[in-house]
Amino acid sequence: MSHVRVLVPARGHRRRSSVVAAALAAAVACLAGAPSAGAVQYQSDPHLDGPATVGVPVRLTRAQISYSPGSRFRMDAAYWYSCADARGETWTDSCEFRSNDHDSYTPTPEDEGRFLRVQQLGNEVARECGSYDFDTLRCEWYYDDERYAFAQSNVLGPVAGPAAPVADGAPTVTPAVGTAFRVGVPLAASTGAWQNSPASFAYQWRRCPAKTASASCTVIDGADTVEYTPVAADDGTYLRVRVTASNSAGSASQFSVSALVKAPAPVGTGTPAVTVETGTGFRVGTTLRTTSGGWDNDPGAYAYQWRRCPSKSANGSCTSIPGATGSTYELTNDDDGTYVRVNVTAKTSGGSATQTSASTLVKAPAPVGTGTPVVTVKTGSGFRVGNELQTTPGGWDNDPGTYAYQWRRCPSKSANGSCTSIPGATGSTYELTAADGGTYVRVNVTARNSGGSAVQYSPSTRVASAG
Structure with missing residues (x-):
């Protein structure tokens, strides 16, 4: 063939x-x-x-x-x-x-x-x-x-000289972690899509006041590479990147879509600590101060809310104290016997978080006597058997408002340790009996609150027999 x-x-x-x-x-x-x-x-x-x-x-x-x-x-x-x-x-x-x-x-x-x-x-x-x-x-x-x-094939030509790049698809920006633009998280730009085979690309990152702002965007100094890590100044602004493609015939630019930058949400690393600023102990009338606690992504400013709880471990049953929204708080009578703590909230554009101090029991300051009780004759004449006596509570600082009484019988005016309590004589009045004749009678008044107790006693007075 x-x-x-x-x-x-x-x-x-x-x-x-x-x-x-x-x-x-x-x-x-x-x-x-x-x-x-x-x-x-x-x-x-x-x-x-x-x-x-x-x-x-x-x-x-x-x-x-x-x-x-x-x-x-x-x-x-x-x-x-x-x-x-x-x-x-x-x-x-x-x-x-x-x-x-x-x-x-x-x-x-x-x-x-x-x-x-x-x-x-x-x-x-x-x-x-x-x-x-x-x-x-x-x-x-x-x-x-x-x-x-x-x-x-067919013959195609003549081949034309190179043409300047023509945009054919906007660049995209991708965070290194997650999908949101956050301060401290690196961003990487793509080149976008182009016609006419660009030989090189240049990048310029810009900060904008709004998603659709163009003319009001500002160039970020030094941000001229394919990657950019947002800084604190970018928080709350919109970032975008301009990509410029070039070849021997010219150049062209296109922008990515603008995206809002947020600070990373705060993360608590240490609970707030409450200390006494003025006074002694967690007592009514003293002023407490709290730290802000420890935070990652610390915003530097915080919101405070002091709370009153029925027990040390109570959570849902705690109540906010009206107006107690500063870093200091003065304990009031309403706090007596409750547990006080403070919530500290840190907030950024990326979110918020709250940490809570330990709860501490609040006590009233212990009573302090400032004036001895005064015993007077209520019925009858003089300190005689059969007459009824009455006493004042005496004077007190940190006055609890209620008192305990104990009438006592003493062998002499100055006797203390040898005085004996009169059974059943525990009111603010007392009727002298035959057993009191020839002795010295006085009254002990005890004031007590959550912070402690104190006793004051009246002067001793000789009781005459009925006559």
């Missing part, structure tokens, strides 16, 4: 031939004994989609053929050529091999003014043609009883 060798390069290099059209046509005439090519049908030739511009990828639509009923064959190998003229004679020195086995090719400055063409093969090894279409440069051949095919 006669064969014609077609100009099909093996992978990785180009092959040339001096075969001219007349010789090729003559060779085709000798193919009477070649297998029939009628079974091969070309559904489409390779096609290059334009326009062709330096730096802009040119796409190849690959050829499709059928070589048996109901079957389609995708031609795999593709060889790109850059040609000096629109004839696109890839078998001549007017065309230079550029690339192989790719569905696209990006023209370089060397291709400017030239024309592009693709050879597409059904296999990668040069074979002898058994059938050849001179007009379309389609070729078919047999090898190992299998049929293969070869075809060439």
Whole structure:
């Protein structure tokens, strides 16, 4: 069987031939004994989609053929050529091999003014043609009883010089942690999408007062790389990045969407500590002061709320003390016998958190006597058996308002340790009995509150017998 060798390069290099059209046509005439090519049908030739511009990828639509009923064959190998003229004679020195086995090719400055063409093969090894279409440069051949095919694309060109980049999709900004923009969390910008193959990119981060603000945005000094970590000055503002793409033909810029920056939410690391600022102990009338506690992401300013609780461990049953919203608080009578604590709330634009001090029992200051009780005759005349006596509670600081009384009988005016309590004589009045005749009677008054107790006693007075 006669064969014609077609100009099909093996992978990785180009092959040339001096075969001219007349010789090729003559060779085709000798193919009477070649297998029939009628079974091969070309559904489409390779096609290059334009326009062709330096730096802009040119796409190849690959050829499709059928070589048996109901079957389609995708031609795999593709060889790109850059040609000096629109004839696109890839078998001549007017065309230079550029690339192989790719569905696209990006023209370089060397291709400017030239024309592009693709050879597409059904296999990668040069074979002898058994059938050849001179007009379309389609070729078919047999090898190992299998049929293969070869075809060439349209000629695309001339290749235009490079064009300035054109924005084709805004850049995006991604936090290193989570999805929110927060102070201290690094941000990274993408380049965005571009036409005309930019050679380089430049970045400029900007701070804006609102999401839609443009003219009022300000450039952040030194923030000119692909990454930026928001600082305290960014808290509550909107950040965006401008990406500028450049190539030899010019440059263009586009902006990312603006996003609100928040400070990270505070995290408590140490409970507030309450101490006595004035006075002694947690007693009514003393002033307490609290620390703010320990915090990560410390905002530096806090809200305080003093609370009154029925027990040391109570939580839900505690009540806020009206007006007690400072870092200091003076204990009042209402706090006597309760447990007082303080809530400290730290708040940033990113959130808030509250820490609570320990609860401490509040006591009234212990009573202090300031004037002895005074005993007078309520009924009768003088300190005589049968007469009724009465006493005042005496004078007190930290007066509890209620008192305990105990009348006592003494052997002498100055006796103390040897005095005895009179059974049942525990009121503020006492009726002298025969047992009191010739003794000295006095009264002890005890004042008690949550802070303690104290006793004062009246002077002793001799009791005369009834007469």
